[in-house]
Amino acid sequence: MKNMTLGNIAKCCGGTYFGDEGMKDTEVTGIAIDSRKVKRGGLFIPIRGERVDGHSFISKVMEDGACACLSEEARTDAVPYILVDSTKEALKKIAAFYRQSLDIKVVAITGSVGKTSTKEMIASVLKEKYHVHKTAGNFNNEIGLPLTIFDILEEHEVAVLEMGISDFGEMHRLGEIANPDICVITNIGLCHLENLGSREGILKAKTEVFDHLRGEGIVILNGDDDKLSAIQEVNGKKAMKYGLCKGDAYASEIAPLGMEGIRMKLHLKGREKSVAIPIPGEHNVYNALAAACVGTVCGMELEEICRGIETVEAISGRSNLIHKNGITVIDDCYNANPVSMRASIDVLSQAPGRKIAVLGDMGELGEQERELHAGIGSYAAAKQIDWLFAVGELSKEMAKAAKAAANPSMQVFYFESKEELLNALIPIIKKGDTLLVKASHFMEFPKIVEVLTDLT
Numbered sequence: 001m002k003n004m005t006l007g008n009i010a011k012c013c014g015g016t017y018f019g020d021e022g023m024k025d026t027e028v029t030g031i032a033i034d035s036r037k038v039k040r041g042g043l044f045i046p047i048r049g050e051r052v053d054g055h056s057f058i059s060k061v062m063e064d065g066a067c068a069c070l071s072e073e074a075r076t077d078a079v080p081y082i083l084v085d086s087t088k089e090a091l092k093k094i095a096a097f098y099r100q101s102l103d104i105k106v107v108a109i110t111g112s113v114g115k116t117s118t119k120e121m122i123a124s125v126l127k128e129k130y131h132v133h134k135t136a137g138n139f140n141n142e143i144g145l146p147l148t149i150f151d152i153l154e155e156h157e158v159a160v161l162e163m164g165i166s167d168f169g170e171m172h173r174l175g176e177i178a179n180p181d182i183c184v185i186t187n188i189g190l191c192h193l194e195n196l197g198s199r200e201g202i203l204k205a206k207t208e209v210f211d212h213l214r215g216e217g218i219v220i221l222n223g224d225d226d227k228l229s230a231i232q233e234v235n236g237k238k239a240m241k242y243g244l245c246k247g248d249a250y251a252s253e254i255a256p257l258g259m260e261g262i263r264m265k266l267h268l269k270g271r272e273k274s275v276a277i278p279i280p281g282e283h284n285v286y287n288a289l290a291a292a293c294v295g296t297v298c299g300m301e302l303e304e305i306c307r308g309i310e311t312v313e314a315i316s317g318r319s320n321l322i323h324k325n326g327i328t329v330i331d332d333c334y335n336a337n338p339v340s341m342r343a344s345i346d347v348l349s350q351a352p353g354r355k356i357a358v359l360g361d362m363g364e365l366g367e368q369e370r371e372l373h374a375g376i377g378s379y380a381a382a383k384q385i386d387w388l389f390a391v392g393e394l395s396k397e398m399a400k401a402a403k404a405a406a407n408p409s410m411q412v413f414y415f416e417s418k419e420e421l422l423n424a425l426i427p428i429i430k431k432g433d434t435l436l437v438k439a440s441h442f443m444e445f446p447k448i449v450e451v452l453t454d455l456t
Contacts, residue, residue, distance in 0.1 A: 002154060003101040004028050004094075006068055009043065010082045012097035013090035019068065019080030028067050031094065031150040033143070040065035045087050045094075047143070048072070054087070088143070095146030096177045104156055107294055108178050110163045110171065110206050111186030111222075113339045114287060115140070117279075118186050120315060121287040123160045125295045125308030130157040138334070140164040145177055158298065166364065167195040168205050175212030182297055183209055183234075184220045184290050188227040189339040193366030203227045210234050220293045222286060223247040240297070242289035249289045249296075254282065258350050259321060259328065259434070266309075268292050268302055275306040279314050280321075281347040283340075324453050326431030332438045333445035336362045338372050342379055344438050349383040351434035357385050358425065358448060360439025361392030370397045377401030381410055387428070388412045391421045392443060418444070422451055429455065 007024035010017040017024060029041035035057035038044045044061045046054025046069065058069050058079065068080040070087050084090040099106070107126075109119050116138075123134040133156040139148045140162040152159055163174045188203045196202045210219065213235055221228040223241030231239050241247035244254075251264040253274070261278045264285055277284045288309045295305040314320040320331040328351065332344045341362065348355050357380055365372050377398035380388055388410065390399040399414035415421040429435070435452060439445045 001028055001030065001098065001150075004031070004043075004098060006043075006080070006082070008097070009094055013070075013082070013084055013093040015070065015082040015084040015090060017080075017082050018075070019078075023068070023080055026067060031147075033091070033147065035061045038064065038066045041067045043067060044069040045091050046070065046072075047087055047091070091146050092142060092173065092177055095149045096179070098152075099149050099177065099179055102152055102154075102156075104152060105158045105182070105298065106178055106180045107158065107160045107182045107184065108163055108175070108180035108209060109160065109184045109186070110165070110209060111184075112189030112191040112202060112206075113337060113343075114186040114283060115162050115164060116315070116334070117284065118184065118287045118290050119160050119162045121284070121291040121309065121312050122184070122294050124312035125291040125300070125305050126158050126160065126298060128304040128308045129300050130298070131155050132158050132160060134160040135162040138164075142170065142173060142177075145174055149177065163209065165205060166192040168201075169208070171205055171208035172211060175209035178209075179212050179214060180209070180217060181214050182218050182220065182294060183213055184294065185222065185228055186286070186290065187222050187225045187339070189337060190365065190368075190372065191337045192364050193368065194364045197366070199227060207231075218297050220290060220297070222290070224286075240293050242293050243286070249292045251285050251289060254285060256280070256282070256350055258352065259347075264288070266292055266302075266306065268296060268305070271302045273302050273306050275309050277309060278312065280350060281343055283343040322449070322453050325455050327429060327452070327455070328434040329449060329452050330434065330436040330438075331446075331449045332436065333443075333449060334441060336360075336438050336440045337365070338362065338375065341376050341438060344436055345376075345380050345383050345385065348385060348434060348436040353432035353434060354386045354430075355384070356387040356389065356425075356429075356433055356435045358389045358391075358421070358435055358437045358445075359395060359398060360390070360443040360445055361394040363440040363442055369394055373397040374401035377403075377412075378405050381405030381407040385410055389415070389421050389425055391415045391418055392439065395439075418448060422448065426451075426455065 028043040030039040031043045032038045033045050044066050071081045126132045135148045165171045219234040220240045224243035242249040249268045253265040255263045263276045322329040373394045374397040378401045381402045402412045
């Protein structure tokens with residue numbers, strides 16, 4: 001890892017190195033917090049968790065070939081280590097130092113909804129011209145972002161980094177680590193209201209990243225979002241805008257292709273081209289427009305950008321279509337909020353055959369949580385969904401509102417557990433059905449997807 005000697009690591013995180021002085025100029029081969037993932041010659045950073053303290057694995061990691069470790073405790077053995085007050089804080093400082101040593105363009109993505117799908121679309125576009133590194137899974141917080149940065153290799157030309165928060169100050173710290181050249185904000189929606197209070201609070205928290213935008217950095221914003229559209233410039237530079245309204249990138253002639261995706265005409269700074277997005281849902285138009293903006297900032301041609309849009313792939317838990325045993329499962333169960341829930345119901349409404357929504361609680365919605373769940377039930381009824389299966393304490397409101405909508409063609413059921421839900425759901429499924437499975441992560445809906453896709 002470039003410039004990542006033990007001496008530099010100790011200096012950048014304010015730690016004290018203990019061990020053979022001759023090793024201070026040794027570059028580590030990698031950095032990990034999971035003892036099972038430490039490379040030979042790598043650095044182990046032990047983290048104290050609620051159930052496990054990483055410090056208890058130091059001896060084993062060193063025996064397996066690690067170069068050194070961090071520690072919050074003075075050690076009496078001969079292990080080379082860097083003593084720090086907090087390994088979590090050191091992790092972030094080391095990642096910020098490593099990012100500064102890399103000759104790479106960083107694209108940071110945040111927003112209330114669509115961060116991961118937008119990241120995937122941007123990475124798919126950029127890969128048509130560049131060697132791209134992107135955030136894996138949900139590694140988008142103050143632990144995950146540093147680990148994502150540590151995986152950047154010298155051959156990477158662009159890093160696409162997702163950044164998620166739930167409170168004030170977090171985006172400031174993430175921005176300091178990523179120090180982005182390009183910042184994309186997808187929207188300001190109803191997420192994390194427990195801590196952020198309102199959409200105004202969410203806007204304030206998300207835009208903390210602007211403090212750490214690089215000197216010539218560009219901000220790319222959803223121009224259809226009322227909060228983001230009001231931002232005209234950041235750090236003296238005009239913000240790029242995208243949306244269905246005209247901007248730097250906009251779409252026309254939008255035509256749904258059912259479950260096969262959506263077609264649109266992409267307009268990009270005076271150029272235009274028809275492009276097919278292979279993932280259903282109008283929200284993916286916004287993802288494609290954001291990616292087009294990033295692509296053009298990075299010097300890509302329109303043909304390259306469209307090729308990247310047309311080859312994007314859905315990932316597990318994010319509007320991923322699973323066709324198996326004659327049924328289609330829309331696996332969108334990684335997380336949920338009112339905006340993304342409506343978007344997923346829209347996708348389900350386009351499916352052929354019977355449409356079955358399997359929905360659960362949405363978290364962190366604050367004082368309006370019951371009204372917001374009821375709103376989803378009413379929305380599902382209006383979209384002519386055939387069956388609604390709801391589970392979770394808050395989803396009682398969803399089921400009540402759906403029943404109150406008095407849609408005679410819709411059958412609504414509420415259950416107190418996933419097991420009860422599955423016992424009722426499985427017998428009624430038949431070939432040709434499409435099932436949407438969606439809830440917040442804490443509801444553990446991937447278990448439902450696993451059962452449904454194992455049906456014979």
